[in-house]
Amino acid sequence: MSFRVRRVTTTRAGGVSKPPYATFNLGDHVGDDPAAVAANRRRLAAATGLGDSGLAWMNQVHSTEVAVVDHGGDTVDDTDGLVTTRPGLALVVVTADCVPVLMADARAGVVAAVHAGRVGAAGGIVVRALETMVDAGADAGDVSVLLGPAVSGRNYEVPEAMAAEVEEALPGSRTTTRRGTAGLDLRAGIAAQLRGLGVRAIDVDPRCTVEDRNLFSHRRDNPTGRLASLIWLERR
Template sequence: MRVRRVVTTRAGGASRPPFDTFNLGDHVGDEAGDVYANRKRLAAELGLAEDRLAWMEQVHGRTATVVDGSETSAAEATDALVTAQSGLALVVLVADCVPLMLADAEAGVVAAVHAGRVGARVGVVPAAIEAMRSLGAEPGRTEALLGPAICGDCYEVPADMAADVEKHVPGSACKTRKGTPGLDLRAGLWRQLADLGVGKIGLDPRCTNEDKTLFSFRRDGTTGRIAGITWLDAS
């Protein structure tokens, strides 16, 4: 079983400013028809039917939901999707938060996780690992990819917030390039994944705030969403 992973950019879509152009978020104020056109193109580019993309209503929580492709709408109030069904692509939407893609190819289990500051703090990543375990995955065989997100140099937060997140996700607190308190969520999540026994961890180093080919809420306010997508390819 081959694991596929894709991260989109903001180029090549139908959306108009400030969502230009490949916005995949249907909750940000963009025209519904433009979002639909972008999602339709995404499916076509991935070589999948539109109904083989699984979406979620992300709420910055710690719920992990197992899906099998029979769902007719986005999974409600969840921040991680997990499946053992080949050809079912799991989608996580971000514009500074960390898109985390997990896979145990031997067990045939993948997960897509929305790991922002709040979700990481309350434990969405351990919840996703446990949901994968329920389908036969093992952390030692699991590979993780931490996708593009706001970097620690850019993510300035109040000192008490940095300390609070550090308490729950050690390794997250840092200093920004201005010398102010900050958060490097990918650094903290890397340590958390290692502590959970995840066998292989990769990192896409791009910063959403710095890279203007990506959407960033911190940089732009009203903006679109890029996607991290993962699925099992049986071909």
Template sequence: MRIRRVVTTREGGASTAPYDSFNLGDHVGDDPAAVTANRDRLARELGLPADHLVWMEQVHGRTVGVVDGPVPDKLEATDAVVTATTGLALVVLVADCVPVLLADPEAGVVGAVHAGRVGARVGVVPAALKAMVEAGADVDRVEVLLGPSICGECYEVPQDMQTDVERHLPGTACRTRKGTPGLDLRAGLWRQLADAGVAKIGIDPRCTNEERTLFSHRREGTTGRLAAVTWVEP
């Protein structure tokens, strides 16, 4: 089976500043009509019906939704979603958090995870991996993409926060470019996935804080959201 993965940028949409212009988040204060136009465009560009995109109400938790068909509106209070249904695209929205796209191409099972500091700390990625296995995936076959997010050199946090996250997600603690305590969530997630038996892990190296074609909450405060999308082609 062919697995598709797409990561959007902020360019080419209908939204105006500070959401300019391809904002896909409907919870950040943008004009709803612009968000709808952007989401419709995303579906067209992916070659999928708009109702075959599955959206989540992301709350920085570890709840995993498992879906087998289109979802009206969005999954409430959910930060990971899994499906074994072809042609159903799973969407995660970010503006510094790590979008994690998982797939077992042989079983035709895919997952999309919103892994910010809080969600990563409480184990949202292992929870998604468990749900994938229950849906027929095999950890030995799972492939993962850790999408663009804020890098460790930019993600400055208080020392006690760094210590706490490192205790729950080893490999995350780092030093920022200024020499202060920092968090590299992708490094911690990579280690967590490897320890779980996942052998194929790719990383999109772009930092949302540094790359101006991407949305960054830390850089801009009020801003839009980019999307990371995965699905199994029919």
């Protein structure tokens, strides 16, 4: 049996949160009114048609921990990657500059959602998630990946030493910002890493969270809300 893969990324629009989280904030750890976040999450669950129990959330901590889940409706603590083989269960990653990585093997019926910030990406969170997918039956050559909206290299300025350190761990990520300073393009580094692991189908959402005012950006506006990126399987 093959599956249809669904991938969704939200914007700032359509929610009930008040400034500075206006309006569709889906992060429950950024200081927003918990009732507003809960209402926004219910809206997301309804819009996907999956319901509250059809969404699996993470308490992201910039780790390299990956969890395999078979049900939703609650939050997995202290992890930055989720993997499932259950159709109709959406894996959710929340971001506001970090890279949301949505991976799927539609033939095997395995999907993953990963929160890849600088620390996690350099530490190998994406590699760990792919390994966990393979353990669940996926084949790297059949995996397709979407790297969602994130801060672009032209807007991600870091010290020279940090750029060199990340480049050593994640080759292809070092770049130059629009100001001519040292920068990081994590999506480029992750894409290169995945290609080296045999993944061929890699798409990159070109939007930069810093530049696009329709998206949340921690670097541009702090405090601010979080976008959600989801992936799930549907039976054909």
